[in-house]
Amino acid sequence: MxxxxxxxxxxxxxxxxxxxxxxxxxxxxxxxxxxxxxxxxxxxxxxxxxxxxxxxxxxxxxxxxxxxxxxxxxxxxxxxxxxxxxxxxxxxxxxxxxxxxxxxxxxxxxxxxxxxxxxxxxxxxxxxxxxxxxxxxxxxxxxxxxxxxxxxxxxxxxxxxxxxxxxxxKETRDAHRQALIEHFQPSIGEFCSDCQSRLEKNPLRILDCKVDREHPLMASAPALPDYLxxxxxxxxxxxxxxxxxxxxxxxxxxxxxxxxxxxxxxxxxxxxxxxxxxxxxxxxxxxxxxxxxxxxxxxxxxxxxxxxxxxxxxxxxxxxGVELDVKDELDVFVVALDDEAKVKAAELISSFRAKGISADMDYIDRKMKAQMKAADRLGAKFVLVLGETELAEAAANVKTMATGDQQKVAFHDLVNYLSRINRL
Missing domain, CATH: 3.30.930.10 (Bira Bifunctional Protein; Domain 2)
Structure with missing residues (x-):
């Protein structure tokens, strides 16, 4: 089903x-x-x-x-x-x-x-x-x-x-109501069933009818401003x-x-x-x-x-043709190359988000090339690649996607670095 x-x-x-x-x-x-x-x-x-x-x-x-x-x-x-x-x-x-x-x-x-x-x-x-x-x-x-x-x-x-x-x-409405009844009453049989039921209950609603809007009596109906x-x-x-x-x-x-x-x-x-x-x-x-x-x-x-x-x-x-200026930018995408790197990536992403930096990573074990393509599709401003070398050095290369420039930054300084460069 x-x-x-x-x-x-x-x-x-x-x-x-x-x-x-x-x-x-x-x-x-x-x-x-x-x-x-x-x-x-x-x-x-x-x-x-x-x-x-x-x-x-x-x-x-x-x-x-x-x-x-x-x-x-x-x-x-x-x-x-x-x-x-x-x-x-x-x-x-x-x-x-x-x-x-x-x-x-x-x-x-x-x-x-x-x-x-x-x-x-x-x-x-x-x-x-x-x-x-x-x-x-x-x-x-x-x-x-x-x-x-x-x-x-x-x-x-x-x-x-x-x-x-x-x-x-109320005085205006009552006077106009009576005028509408007298106007529509002789020909009310030509109108839809809704208008017929409205004649006594609320004749003003006849003027709002979508079915009979072209009926000649609509154009000649008493105008409310004349009764104000x-x-x-x-x-x-x-x-x-x-x-x-x-x-x-x-x-x-x-x-x-x-x-x-x-x-x-x-x-x-x-x-x-x-x-x-x-x-x-x-x-x-x-x-x-x-x-x-x-x-x-x-x-x-x-x-x-x-x-x-x-x-x-x-x-x-x-x-x-108005296009809304919707901003849905991803600040950082972290590419992890093995299981140990994924653990560090999760830790870093948590610290980024805590400081208002949007971050994401791969969750379906794609290869590095596929992860980089994902980062590009998501519009990531920066990409970090974590592997054995980066874990050993406790530092990652921060790649600026718009220019291709890279900067090695220690793990403990990544939040400050990204916050600063993100504002530029």
Whole structure:
């Protein structure tokens, strides 16, 4: 019997995993600069958390969740996104009581959605996200957007654009909701079954439908900005003012609604504009979710956040032809010619590694020529050859692979010598 990776998942092999590590490192460095602290939540939660937090009218809840019953009869779900879990932790651990608000959190890890596999989209995917909970200041909206724009620019992406919209407050949403119902109701039979069920529950989600996107009523649907209250319009104006001050370019799209029920006020997406990237251009999405903390059992605390897919970030880099500066150099390869030399090689390698010098040796008893070829394939900067003579003299020739130069160095001075020459 042969086994293969489950459909919708992937193995990230050596050679590729280093790219992931570099991206993750850059993201964590930016989170430190912006003061977003990491939170790690379980990979599964109570199913009701996502039903209430994400919204039971969303495709995620209705079609895409991996839900199972444990031995205690509890319904659990592999997390399909990170916000609900972060907010649950915020409420459970009473982080709203901390003196410094907003609480700024970041997370990175696997999420799970049962959907058709496409380029850069998997059933298990890695998501990075942030949440800023406890502030209704439009300046924090701009900061969250600035962070994700910094992430993309730091890794080298250039062909991206930021798209903004405002979903307004409850009064705005209620007025727009009624207008949408009246607009779609006479012809709702022409729409897909999902849209028909959304008409009364959440008609805004009709605008996000992928099946009926070309229906004429979509283009003529009531535009949400026309229903913004004075307060909502003023809030959105301030968000744009801060983005202007930060030099962040954006486009306004009144049809940008996002796919989750908890959004209100500021919503945004970042899209790839690279040629040949594909039909689905969204790299990142986010927005404000005032009311979600209260829905999950906490106090009435506002929040905003975003999430991005690492897989799609890598796909965008590939589309733009950006090569990541991945450094995976081997400092020293030790060639041992007999069993006694192998023991000394193991001892020396241990002392090298203890001082931060990467080192390796042969473990399958190859001849000297084959070991030298292995050192070359691995990109070793230096090679030491240990044999009977070297053991007797307690010294080894250090060969610099780039130039072919050799220097005899006593065993006891190898660490200092390699540390010094490695810095040159």
């Amino acid at each position: 042969s086994f293969k990776v489950p459909r919708g998942t992937q193995d990230i092999l050596p050679g590729q995993s280093e790219k992931w590590q570099l991206i993750e490192e850059k993201i964590r460095e930016l989170c430190h600069l912006y003061r977003y602290k990491e939170i790690r939540t379980p990979m599964f939660e109570a199913t009701e958390l996502f039903q209430r937090g994400v919204g039971d009218t969303t495709d995620i809840v209705q079609k895409e969740m991996y839900t199972f019953e444990d031995r205690g009869g509890r319904s659990l779900t592999l997390r399909p996104e990170g916000t609900a879990s972060a907010v649950r932790a915020y409420v459970e651990h009473k982080m709203f009581g901390q003196p410094d608000q907003p609480v700024k959190l970041s997370y990175m890890g696997p999420m799970f959605r049962y959907e058709r596999q496409q380029a850069g989209r998997y059933r298990q995917f890695v998501q990075f996200g942030v949440e800023a909970i406890g502030s209704a200041d439009p300046a924090i909206d701009a900061e969250v957007i600035a962070l994700v724009m910094d992430i993309y620019s730091t890794v080298g992406l250039k062909d991206i654009k930021l798209v903004l919209n405002s979903l307004g407050d 209250t004075a307060d909502s319009a003023a809030y959105f104006a301030k968000v744009k003012m801060y983005l202007d001050a930060l030099g962040i370019a954006y486009e306004i799209d009144p049809n940008l609604v996002r796919g989750l029920d908890y959004y209100n006020h500021t919503t945004f997406e970042i899209m790839s504009t690279a040629a040949g990237f594909g039909a689905i251009t969204t790299l990142c999405g986010g927005g404000r979710y005032n009311g979600l903390v209260e829905d999950i059992g906490g106090p009435d605390m506002p929040g905003i956040g975003f999430a991005l897919s690492i897989e799609r970030l890598l796909l965008a880099l590939e589309a733009e």
